[in-house]
Amino acid sequence: MLILIGSFLALLLLGLPVALSMAVSSLLYITVTGxxxxxILAQRMIAGVESFPLxxxxxxxxAGNLMNIAGVxxxxxxxxxxxxxxxxxGLAQVNIIGSVIFSGMSGTAIADAAGLGTIEIKAMKDHGYSTEFAVGVTAASATLGPIIPPSLPFVIYGMMANVSIGALFLGGVIPGVIMTLLMMVTVAFFAHKNGWGNDxxxxxxxxxxxxxxxxxxxxxxxxxxxxxQAGLSTNVxxxxxxxxxxxLDWYFDFSAVMALMAPVILIGGMTLGLFTPTEAAVAAVIWSLFLGLVRYRSMTMRTLAKATFDTIETTASVLFIVTAASIFAWLLTVSQAAQILTDAILGITQNKWVFLLLANLLILFVGCFIDTIAAITILVPILLPIVLKLGIDPIHFGLILTLNLMIGLLHPPLGMVLFVLARVAKLSVERTTVAILPWLIPLLLALIAITYIPELTLWLPRTMGVAK
Structure with a gap:
């Protein structure tokens, strides 16, 4: 365990990317211990991505890239x-509502920050808001991306924990609404404090x-x-x-009806059983192409090719992290490191509410240093057995894990949303970090509510019949 985890932490401190750190430490462990x-390293890494949900x-x-270039x-x-x-x-409230809508299409916080964030920060600065405040509200609202369905972290967690991805998607709806309301209340507080009017x-x-x-x-x-109900088939x-x-959209030329339909189509299609969550991702791409090529006619072959190559680059980096993390997680299990860590945690407490407090602290800490996808693949094998033993619903825990890691995206040293917004706003990382700090309050309040009121997550999946 010391060789595996020690070498991994040492490589991270030396500045190696997290995926390389996991791959090299895994190879070192296999070589030293025999x-x-x-x-087996290559075989397990390949097995890590041989998954239909991926x-x-x-x-x-x-889909997120296409939405950005389609003028949506x-x-x-x-x-x-x-x-x-x-x-x-007003524009701060617009920032939040825009992120809620875009979250229903992209599924990632970084796509939200890079896409809408560019428009939102410029507009807020033009209306007299400080750059720091614009960056802070944009960063906070970007965390909605993986909470409101669809969500890439939910796909990875569902695959690792062997739980319904559709149930995870539905479980994120009410927590997403709560986060939205808390952020809007925070904006109202700042507006009242600073005497801001409407924009x-x-x-x-x-x-x-x-x-x-x-x-x-x-x-x-x-x-x-x-x-x-009247007797027509679902397709008809x-x-x-x-x-x-x-x-109606063609006659009245609505500004956003077709864009707003994206989350309805995805969630509705999965609820009606028309497609799986994996197929829903394909549906999102088809809808994005329809909007860009047919409805809005804002997409060209050049921009389509750019979106495709950007997707290839991002997908390659994500799946490389998944492959490296899969072998690392497998070795954690084989070396009994996961069992040792599990026993250590259970030795501290067997009360599920105390465990959830400790888990939140651990995941928040890990999220500051390790990429979201890698963190999920490492933490799930360690924490899920405890979750199941203590009677915590894995869907509920999936929301807790994801929200913690989204908050980690706002922190140095590895917070990707932090670096994206620093680049977009042309601020230093230090000033961007300070700008984000006040927005941790509503996010942490949402985390506490979601952690200790499980029905906020579980009510909708149970009502829709996709969870017990």
Missing amino acids: TAPDV LAVPFFIL TGRIYSFAVALVGWMKG SPFSWRQLGSAALEVTIVMAFPIAVWFMI AIGLALAVLMA
Whole structure:
């Protein structure tokens, strides 16, 4: 255990990327101990990515990239301005609502920060907000990406923990709403404290138009349900509803109805059993292509090729982390390190609420130093046996794990959202870190609520019949 974990930590301190640190420490352990032939390293790494659910990774990444180049981010921003821009601290509220909508398409915090963040930070600075405040609210709202479905971390966790990815997706809806409300309350506090006004004049016409778009989107699944109850097949009902929706969108030229439909299609399709979460990622790509090539006609072959190559690059880095982490996690189990750590934790407490407190502290710490995907693949084999032994629902724990790691994305030394926003806003990492600190309060409050009120996570999956 000392060779495996000690060499891994030493390599991290020397500045090696986390994936290389795990791969090299694993090879060193196998070489020194002679517990397995060297070829086992390659075999276990390949086995780590031979998984059907992992196909969702490149497709969700591609969907997020396509949304960014299809002009969807600008339309989402305009819609959010019409909906909440008239509030005090309006553009900060717009920042949060825009992230909520974009979260239903991209599934990653980094895509949210890099896509909408560029538009949001510039607009807030142009309206007189400090760069630090703009960066802080953008960073906090970006954490919604992997909580509100779809979510790449949920895909990885579902594969590692052998739990329903669809149930994890549904489990993230109510926690995402709670996080959104807490962030909006925080903006209202800063607006009251600093005497900020609105950034967009109140207009019944604009508000009514935005409300109409939301109503149409919400009416879509209701209309499909009624048609199914009336005896139409599911495919026919969805086809008719989509035809009506497209006709309304073409006639009234709504700003964001078709973009808002992305999360409805994904969640609705999985709930109705039309496709699996992995197939939902393909559906997200098809919908993104439809918006960019047909509806908005803002996508060119050049931008499509760029989005594809960006996806290949990102997917390669993610899957390399998964392969390295899979062999590292396997050796943790084989070397009994995971069992030793499990026994040590159980020796401290066997009360599930105390364990959840300790787990939160551990995951928050790990999230500051290790990439999200790698952290999931390392921590799940160690913590999941304890979770199951203490009677904690693995879906509930998946939300806790993911939210902790999202908060870790805002911290140095390895917080990717921190570095993305520092680059976008042209701020130093130190100033960006200070700007983010006040936003840890609503995020930690949300973490406490989600940790100690399991029904916030489990009620919706149970109601929809995808969890016990």
